[in-house]
């Protein structure tokens with residue numbers, strides 16, 4: 001049976017001609033809120049499930065405020081639009097039953113949505129009077145006191161979560177490009193605009209507020225409205241701009257999604273008319289024949305009278321119709337509507353999901369919507385220039401320099417100074433020999449010199465390469481450097497077949513273009529082709545809209561829309577007000593589609609067929625230790641970069657450049673296995689007896705790594721040239737962007753060909769490439785070892801003995817950063833604060849499975865079994881293309897090693913079953 005608020009909502013919808021397909025139903029779940037489910041019947045793609053007349057849309061233009069503030073200059077999107085719509089919504093909430101939208105408003109959450117922007121906010125701690133709708137709700141849900149209690153808990157949790165999010169992507173998402181905190185803008189707007197307006201309207205006879213029993217406003221109440229806008233608004237069209245769209249906002253988010261909202265964007269910006277209107281004529285008179293868009297007149301103040309009129313509250317009453325009302329245009333055959341359409345078939349009895357944006361990261365979801373996805377491929381880590389240089393320093397001091405842990409049992413002692421050694425992969429032979437001189441003084445001196453000058457410049461050059469030459473992804477976003485891990489992965493996988501077989505320059509150029517689009521095989525994916533757009537062109541500030549007028553942005557949007565199978569005549573509104581897809585000419589779209597499909601022909605599916613690759617996937621860094629993930633990211637980038645720039649890892653083809661191969665192939669399965677499962681592969685039992693403790697694993701891992709390095713040396717010598725040439729990456733010669741890095745060596749041994757990236761590819765012995773590749777990959781492993789070792793040491797010092805599994809990553813690691821709090825509570829607090837609905841949006845199982853062994857709570861240490869090595873890494877997980885080393889929804893980072901090693905994958909799966917855990 002529908003809850004009372006749902007019943008109220010549905011009645012209101014019926015009165016407002018909102019049509020909901022009988023094959024779906026709205027459900028009011030006491031724990032999770034309102035959501036939409038399919039009923040017994042399957043639903044096909046490309047169907048319309050909900051139609052919402054624009055008369056039912058609540059926007060700044062349609063709200064009761066609009067005719068009270070004729071001069072109201074509302075930006076259609078961006079943070080300005082957000083603030084204005086929050087004001088309009090707030091006003092309607094205050095009007096209560098007098099509001100046209102009252103039936104709809106009652107269905108909205110009564111407490112501020114837990115968006116990250118409000119975590120720990122002082123104002124919300126004082127409490128919100130937002131429940132102006134509360135009296136009508138009493139007895140209807142029986143959850144209000146619980147809601148309030150939860151709210152208060154969340155406020156204190158939020159304070160903690162806010163502290164933990166400092167310096168993370170969450171933090172960054174809460175700021176404008178200029179670094180202004182969105183909450184500061186909100187406060188400023190409230191005091192400069194909202195409060196004075198309410199004061200004015202309370203005394204304005206024509207305002208309904210004048211007779212209202214409680215006409216005053218409060219900041220927490222306004223924040224409540226703001227959070228509703230943040231988590232629910234859509235960009236509807238050029239007239240309404242950012243708007244509340246009843247029923248469309250009942251759909252929860254997932255990626256991929258079943259449905260999306262469509263609406264005609266190109267309406268008259270003055271009156272909202274979809275068809276020709278008087279403003280078009282005025283505009284035509286005004287403009288010469290070259291007017292760019294005849295139907296979209298500029299938002300000229302001289303039209304303010306009709307603006308006021310058009311902005312009057314919507315009504316279905318014929319008596320209110322006027323000549324130029326957009327809502328009652330006599331020429332119009334059909335009402336202008338927003339439609340919720342399917343883009344995927346929906347099975348029976350399934351939750352129907354919208355997407356709030358196909359590229360939203362967890363940080364964005366948390367900041368704007370107050371929840372995160374358990375595993376989000378869109379997650380990125382971004383660097384500001386100063387962070388980048390910090391990172392570089394960190395790398396130089398802690399990472400390029402590695403040390404060997406002491407052998408034997410017990411805790412590894414910190415390395416003595418003279419055991420420092422520079423990674424050969426970053427050194428020319430000359431430099432390496434200086435550093436490795438036998439005289440400790442020379443060694444130390446040269447190390448300092450090297451670190452001071454050469455390593456810095458080499459490492460910096462690599463990073464520069466990453467920044468500027470990265471073949472696919474956005475470089476600088478404002479002042480931030482942005483990477484997307486999926487691109488690294490994809491790019492490491494394949495190049496289009498026809499490029500592999502063509503050596504024509506134009507084809508090689510084409511490859512670059514294609515590379516900007518994640519290629520997916522059309523036949524496999526049908527209409528669900530996935531397109532990457534440049535995040536750098538997406539505006540920030542609660543909007544993410546593509547700037548109009550940027551032709552390349554528009555082109556990308558066209559691609560984006562098209563690949564989601566939308567009819568080209570409709571504007572597809574992605575998510576809740578986050579994205580505008582500008583309508584473009586149908587014929588042009590069709591032409592381009594053909595071209596792109598032509599280009600994509602023969603390419604591989606990213607999801608199904610790409611194998612291999614090292615993928616280090618950072619998740620928002622809730623412990624504030626962003627450096628570690630940045631650091632690992634740099635390595636990941638370097639691995640992929642070196643591979644692409646040198647051609648290492650490419651299998652041979654007759655033409656000299658075939659598929660890329662994964663560097664992970666070069667990491668011995670043993671390492672993968674130990675890292676992944678915390679166990680030693682049976683095949684390698686000769687190498688080591690059973691390992692029981694994390695500490696032993698770490699020691700073992702260190703040993704394996706060292707042995708591997710030694711092996712590399714042998715392999716190099718075995719290849720005839722030895723370390724002299726085999727291990728050297730010559731970074732000194734830069735020939736513009738394309739010629740940055742070559743594998744140097746003797747030309748007689750192999751042929752140097754021009755690869756698709758335009759640099760020399762040395763195709764000498766495969767072993768040699770593997771050696772270099774392995775060496776680079778090992779950096780990643782070493783970094784893990786180093787980090788965990790140091791955590792282990794810290795823990796051991798506390799315990800006075802070697803830590804056992806389950807005792808490793810104690811929260812005490814974080815106590816220096818965070819205020820003290822009992823350990824189990826921290827975790828609970830954090831997760832409750834991060835996901836407004838604890839363990840709902842965070843995939844219950846995986847969170848618990850991940851957290852349980854890491855933190856010792858009252859019930860004692862939990863069983864680690866096959867959970868792997870450090871707190872930054874969650875349990876091994878099978879997926880269709882291998883398994884993830886770690887796939888945690890939280891904590892510092894996720895590292896994903898993929899492999900083709902089916903046997904290994906199966907074994908892990910069997911372990912999982914044996915251990916009674918689900919291999920998700």
Ligand SMILES: C[S@@+](CC[C@H](N)C(=O)[O-])C[C@H]1O[C@@H](n2cnc3c(N)ncnc32)[C@H](O)[C@@H]1O
Pocket residue numbers: 032033034035108109113231232249250251252253254368369370371372576836840841
């Ligand atoms: C547009 S509303 C969706 C309807 C909402 N469930 C309700 O009760 O009204 C967006 C809000 O729903 C919740 N939500 C949507 N998708 C979610 C998801 N995948 N996981 C957790 N919460 C989600 C979040 O609280 C978000 O702020």
